[in-house]
Amino acid sequence: MRQGFYWRTVPRVTLKSIAQNPDIREGMGRDEIEAAIAKHAEQETLYDQPREDRKKVRVTGPFTVESLSPHRTIEPSGTAEETAASTEEFLPTILENLRRAGVQNTVKAEHLRFDWLDASAGTWVHARGAFTDADGAERTAAVSVGPEYGTVDADQVREAAKEASRGTGADLLLVCAFAFDASAGETAKEFAPSEGSGWAVAAEERKLGRLRVLLVRMNPDLAMGADLLKKTGAGNLFMVFGEPDVDIRRNEDGIVVEIRGVDVYDPTTGQVRSSTTDEIACWFVDTNYNEESFFVREAYFTGAGDPYESLRKALRADVDETAWASLYRTESRPFPPPETGKIAVKVINHYGDEVMKVYAV
Numbered sequence: 001m002r003q004g005f006y007w008r009t010v011p012r013v014t015l016k017s018i019a020q021n022p023d024i025r026e027g028m029g030r031d032e033i034e035a036a037i038a039k040h041a042e043q044e045t046l047y048d049q050p051r052e053d054r055k056k057v058r059v060t061g062p063f064t065v066e067s068l069s070p071h072r073t074i075e076p077s078g079t080a081e082e083t084a085a086s087t088e089e090f091l092p093t094i095l096e097n098l099r100r101a102g103v104q105n106t107v108k109a110e111h112l113r114f115d116w117l118d119a120s121a122g123t124w125v126h127a128r129g130a131f132t133d134a135d136g137a138e139r140t141a142a143v144s145v146g147p148e149y150g151t152v153d154a155d156q157v158r159e160a161a162k163e164a165s166r167g168t169g170a171d172l173l174l175v176c177a178f179a180f181d182a183s184a185g186e187t188a189k190e191f192a193p194s195e196g197s198g199w200a201v202a203a204e205e206r207k208l209g210r211l212r213v214l215l216v217r218m219n220p221d222l223a224m225g226a227d228l229l230k231k232t233g234a235g236n237l238f239m240v241f242g243e244p245d246v247d248i249r250r251n252e253d254g255i256v257v258e259i260r261g262v263d264v265y266d267p268t269t270g271q272v273r274s275s276t277t278d279e280i281a282c283w284f285v286d287t288n289y290n291e292e293s294f295f296v297r298e299a300y301f302t303g304a305g306d307p308y309e310s311l312r313k314a315l316r317a318d319v320d321e322t323a324w325a326s327l328y329r330t331e332s333r334p335f336p337p338p339e340t341g342k343i344a345v346k347v348i349n350h351y352g353d354e355v356m357k358v359y360a361v
Helices: 015-019 030-040 080-101 154-164 184-190 198-208 309-315 321-325
Strands: 004-012 042-053 114-119 127-132 138-145 172-177 212-218 244-251 254-266 271-275 280-286 298-301 342-349 354-360
Touching (some): 154 184, 184 212, 244 354
Antiparallel strands (some): 114 127, 280 342
């Protein structure tokens, strides 16, 4: 925005306030009445009608940060009948959109599209289907959907993987959720086949209960309901965002965290590759993670090109390069060892997808 905005405070005028105002008398002019009201009436702030000041430059405005806590479940409001009806509608809506949109990462060509996907009556596996990989072979997939209100923890990943491996098994397990517990990613690795094997070895190891587990983040738009969701299209509804590639080391000043990129999963080949920090928009460090809440104690920005060029143009002023360099970096400032013995790193890409990983220090 090019202008600054300020909240306006005006008197709240009611019939009662006018009737009880001793300064208002018959025969008074309009200006005198308005002055009396402004003096005696209660004040009201018009948050939806700000006063504009074109001499000021607003860099940002009021905003909220919304997230699902990875450690508790939010109880839905309403009666038991309304809650049951909402739950019955939630799963079919998710599967319908998953069938239509598929799963993608940040590369357009690496898009998993289902040949078919049908609901399943399992406890943890809610659907089974098939897709064609990059080599033209058909692969089977199992789908586990997380709760409508809350996060997916390690237990659901573990139980869904066990259930998906029974019988003829599956080549791939998709665990879809709005948010994941910090330990969910580590649990998914417990069932992974040999690294770099692709789909070939995965088929051989399937009888040993090994399969690839893919954590898929669902777009919050999926919680809006079928009618509103139709207007948003199918883009970026189900995204896979890999784990951060982090190096943690100590020096004489303390602990230093370096972000080197993100491991990207290609759902069409079953391979995992590393990407550079160009795929990262920003990353945060909680230098004393308490396993309950993530506090942004250090924040940094990365990305290809010059992400601040547009800000420079908007401000019409030079930017202190030293100040920007302290934020635009892939290596954190040194910090003392955490009292909790753990730190957490959260990475967000240019699509707004985020992943958090906890490290013992």
